Amino acid sequence: MNDGYLEHEKEVVYRVIAERRDMRHFLPTSIAPELLTKLLQAAHHAPSVGLMQPWRFIRISDIHLRKAIHAQVNEERMKTAQAIGEFETTARMAEFMRLKVEGVLDCGEVLIATLCDHREKHIFGRRTLPEMDMASVSCAIQNLWLAARAEGIGMGWVSMFDPVKLAKLLNIPDGAKPIAILCLGYVNSFYKEPMLVEEGWAKEKPLSEMLMENHWQDVDSK
């Protein structure tokens, strides 16, 4: 029987998982190309449904494109604020507007993660759950996040954008779909807690509220 890793090695794995943060504050220091490739290789080691490897990464090196992406994020940020004002409260909208929700212009590297095109050909594990392609790319992004954390590089996953508009800007074809603007960069320090907790936007619920046995129990009423 396989016995797993040594105690101090296990600790590193738990530690990197616990210390990873969704970052929005970056230093402008650039990331060495070999290191970026190493991080992307970690992403590429992700599991994928039926081995379809649906992840594609577009590195944004053109500063004009980066600015255009930032403008799209800002546009969606305003629409999100409006929606929060409508469906929650005006106070909540004001709170939202005070949050730093992205570091697109500040970070060392911007990557766009997209789902590949021609995904309908992949039936294995997707006949009833076509969204398994999104799951696979998300696992790749989590790998990237953890490897970056170990390298002292912060990452933020920005999902505040219109995928149709972003696809148009980057010539992403029909069938493919951008799902993440990834901001990567060195940081002064990693947040001790998730930034949304530090800023008082949200409270974390404990694991115990997420667990059930054999059948669904209403966790809200526990």
Place this chain on the structure above:
Amino acid sequence: MNDGYLEHEKEVVYRVIAERRDMRHFLPTSIAPELLTKLLQAAHHAPSVGLMQPWRFIRISDIHLRKAIHAQVNEERMKTAQAIGEFETTARMAEFMRLKVEGVLDCGEVLIATLCDHREKHIFGRRTLPEMDMASVSCAIQNLWLAARAEGIGMGWVSMFDPVKLAKLLNIPDGAKPIAILCLGYVNSFYKEPMLVEEGWAKEKPLSEMLMENHWQDVDSK
């Protein structure tokens, strides 16, 4: 500036990412409850869009339920085979039928990962990309996978089931949705390569085919 982890610690992070496998062969040895909780705590450290923490885990301890889940997986396996026969070739269908696609009855623990209900309330980062809840749960599952690998425990993500039927079996309410049958267990050994590569079902494409700069390039024609 934060300098990241020590060299040997970084190596552990890259190693666990590279050595994680989607397992379908298990030993029946049971997993200690405290260890299972530790693994789920690692999952619970995942990032989530707007801190919504949309993951719910149902531990299946009832053997009758486990058998019923297995029957559902087998039913979908036959439908998948049929679809592969229709949209690909009969030879490919036969190849598929020879693969071991799950270890539901063999593994030490079965967990059902589901998206929570009432997700429509969460607007932050989901106004244009509602599937970010799926992304967050997938990141949690990848954390679980990596922590399990370090502990010498294999995991398989089975997505071959009808989510509506499985929801009915487990009293999962409208609005929530099961997305994974997770098989966890000790193993004799981890596959050296992804099982679908070892079995000749699929070839892995290199990272270079997944990378682009500034705009989409057709990776197929590279």
